[in-house]
Amino acid sequence: MEETMRKLLLAGIAVAMMATPAFAANYRFVIVPKAMNNPFFDFARDGCLKRAKELGNIECVYKGPVEHEPATQAQIIQDFVTQKVDGLAISVADVAAMTKSIEAATAAGIPVITFDADAPGSKRIAYIGTNNKEFGVALGKQLVKMRPDGGKYAMVSGGPGAKNLAERVDGVREALKGSKWTEVAGSPTFCNDDPALAVQQMTDMRTATPDLAAIVPIGGWPMFAPEGFKAFASRNKKDIDSGKFTLVVADTLKMQLELLRDGYANALVGQRPFEMGEKAMDTLLAIKKGEKVPEIVYTGLDLVTKDNVAQMLK
Structure with missing residues (x-):
């Protein structure tokens, strides 16, 4: 027992x-x-x-x-x-x-x-x-809200083989369809997630199209090189402050929020x-x-x- x-x-x-x-x-x-x-x-x-x-x-x-x-x-x-x-x-x-x-x-x-x-x-x-199509639409709607007068715009993308980025590009275009915004030739550029290259591409686009009214990076890459982004924005600060040039950027990392706070961008749309x-x-x-x-x-x-x-x- x-x-x-x-x-x-x-x-x-x-x-x-x-x-x-x-x-x-x-x-x-x-x-x-x-x-x-x-x-x-x-x-x-x-x-x-x-x-x-x-x-x-x-x-x-x-x-x-x-x-x-x-x-x-x-x-x-x-x-x-x-x-x-x-x-x-x-x-x-x-x-x-x-x-x-x-x-x-x-x-x-x-x-x-x-x-x-x-x-x-x-x-x-x-x-x-993220619902990437809706993400792109949100970026485009934010641009229209801030600048209903429109103008020429360009996008910066990452890798050409990434489906999520292609969906964001489609979303931006969908949001701007029928508005007064027109996309320039050569947009989007592809930086392959390289922050320094993204900043350089933004500089090149503004040089090639002096009346470019907005750039929409569909990922946060250029801001991930904060000093480079700040230098680019500083050269265009007069136009940013007067509303002639608008920067609506994807993502909301801390350095991006700080750049927005300090006046180097107009709006951010962030993921989680x-x-x-x-x-x-x-x-x-x-x-x-x-x-x-x-x-x-x-x-x-x-x-x-x-x-x-x-x-x-x-």
């Missing part, structure tokens, strides 16, 4: 121990940005790390190309497939290349989701991020990368638990002008 009770007691302890978080399955989830030199993705990394720590049984690994290089991104993903990680969250730099990488990961039994930039025709399970990183961990964990997850999770936008920039900086 005593031996039977002892066995039951030990069995009960074992069951209780297995139920504790310390004995929960541990997972290694990887978040792969387009480029690690893009500070936008630092916030996705921070959201990933924060949520992983809160969940307790997840390791968040953050690794991508140093610069915007789709081939390097594909190789990094292949390395993680070889390592048999438990899940991948990818910001897609090039749809064609990543569709193949996602297929390889899926074939190896690794669940894949995308964040920030999608590959909807791939075998990814879910997308977390920190939330993307958090939700990526939640989604991958739910998939590993066998739960059904939404295919699309939009994280929203923030509109910032001189009227609310101080509040945003808080």
